[in-house]
Amino acid sequence: MRGLDLAADVGALTAALVDLPSVSGSESELADAVEDALRRQGRHSRQGRQGRLEVHRDGDAVLARTDAGRPRRVVLAGHLDTVPVADNLPARVEGDLLYGCGTSDMKSGVAVMLRLAATLPDPAYDLTWVCYDNEEVEAAKNGLGRVARNSPDWLDADLAIVLEPTAGMVEAGCQGTLRATVHLSGRRAHSARSWLGSNAIHAAAPVLARLADYRPRSVEIDGCTYREGLNAVGISGGVAGNVIPDACAVDVNYRFAPDRTEQAALAHVRDVFGGYEVTLVDSAPSAPPSLAAPAAAAFVAAVGTAPVAKQGWTDVARFAVLGIPAVNYGPGDPNLAHTREEHVLVPRITECERTLRAYLSTGG
């Protein structure tokens, strides 16, 4: 295996990462390459002020950290995996654009992280790198979640920057998400004698009306406006073409602002559907923007543009659960994530690297 050159130009490093395919569940080759590069990096610089990097491996998650006795610590986090390749490998350059699976989501972000590990000899913060597996699949497999369970001390920091694609914006915190099912019941009968039954699908009419009439909140926190949403994402009912159905289920998804906990979100959903049977499917917590935290405020100042709310759920919530302020900030384009035409603007990767370098070098 030819090693990754972390000192290379960040566009070239992104292309090298893209050319090591790492669809969720198949990240080992890339994780090995990242681990090897980080260990070499540690050896090469052990005489410098940065000191040797401590490297930790957990499955296909690779972590590294400095221990320079700085007063504050910043985590740089990014997932190594991609959605399935869609005939869009190897990486190819067209002018300022780098095309390929994972270019935006999020190997350009990982490239920025790794390059800083090789080229920032004297950071103002102690730093932790967290490269992890299985972000693009079910939450139970998520490598960051596994690290949080196995080695939460490795995630401890004053700020976590998750380099998911934000097109160079600071997207603060994130919405929480909750899925629940509203159950309607009835009584089966032959549809030729429908008066003997009770139609559970008809009983869903007021449930759907409540959803259609629902007015979601917009909640401002630290200057960021989180827009909520409560939506049916599935409905099913019916036994056969000649049977009055005795059951109907409406699956709803509530995206909630960071002023609500998962418990408060569930109470709200139960309140909206008062009088109906509601069962929780699953939920994930919101994350507050936490922009008042000193390391976060300094980062926002370094980026220089107004932060916005993250309208979506991301792994920043896993840091928030541990009490660690976390923001999303990365060079990729979120609108291109998961598309066949996925690409990234190379000058934006360079800009992202420059901004982070300035912030981490000076302490803001």
Place this chain on the structure above:
Amino acid sequence: MRGLDLAADVGALTAALVDLPSVSGSESELADAVEDALRRQGRHSRQGRQGRLEVHRDGDAVLARTDAGRPRRVVLAGHLDTVPVADNLPARVEGDLLYGCGTSDMKSGVAVMLRLAATLPDPAYDLTWVCYDNEEVEAAKNGLGRVARNSPDWLDADLAIVLEPTAGMVEAGCQGTLRATVHLSGRRAHSARSWLGSNAIHAAAPVLARLADYRPRSVEIDGCTYREGLNAVGISGGVAGNVIPDACAVDVNYRFAPDRTEQAALAHVRDVFGGYEVTLVDSAPSAPPSLAAPAAAAFVAAVGTAPVAKQGWTDVARFAVLGIPAVNYGPGDPNLAHTREEHVLVPRITECERTLRAYLSTGG
């Protein structure tokens, strides 16, 4: 193969028919036995006034008819097939009850038909027997429908009596049935940014409200009251737990009174769901009670109890399409059809045979 004894007691004949299993699609052995018995019957009585029966075979449908020059003709019709056996064979007797798959639906009716073929030497009507296959499965396989396409002359008559289970009541005509789908559309979006989409499931709220608020008609014809019904029998929608759905489909079933044609029924459904996209799935016509027809009026008088509307769709509609008045009248218990505990009251089979014998012997 031991032949069927059509002159046997009608309870014993029912048991013999039940003991020749004939789940839909596997009626050949029973059809062969019925054909053989009817052909033998013709030979045995060719010196009598009834004359030889003309026998016709179409797949596993077996038909026979007299040609005695009577002014009117009556069809006796019944299906040979049953739903799948449910550990309820062979037939067994408990007191007045005969248990087993097909006892009520409808080998007791077929036994009455066949016994009359052997023991009614001088009927007042010319008679046609129609024993057919595949009534319990999809309409396209129905043996009566096939005969109507291949040999409609064989079904020509002044009255058709379909010996489906009615517990000895005359159930006149039948409802029509129509299935349609109401389609809702929207625009997909990530559920974290639901304001970018348009939720097709929410759009179903007024459709379900119209169904819930719908007041079905009751229509009286020839003294029989047909109750209609318009019901959702299925609903489906949803892409994934994090996607605003762009499509939802509500499947409805309209059971309509005999004053409406299939075309009128579809127009009504389109009217109820005015403003929405409605597609027809399938439909089957209603059948009028036709109790004013002389052969029908005489039959009702012979039975001696007030006829009631058939709340359901049956093969009488296939006769109605050909302009032939048709009623449901049989010894089975409709509430026991398709159950594991299926049975029939033997005295009711005898009573049904006696009533039909009196009617067919005297002309009413």
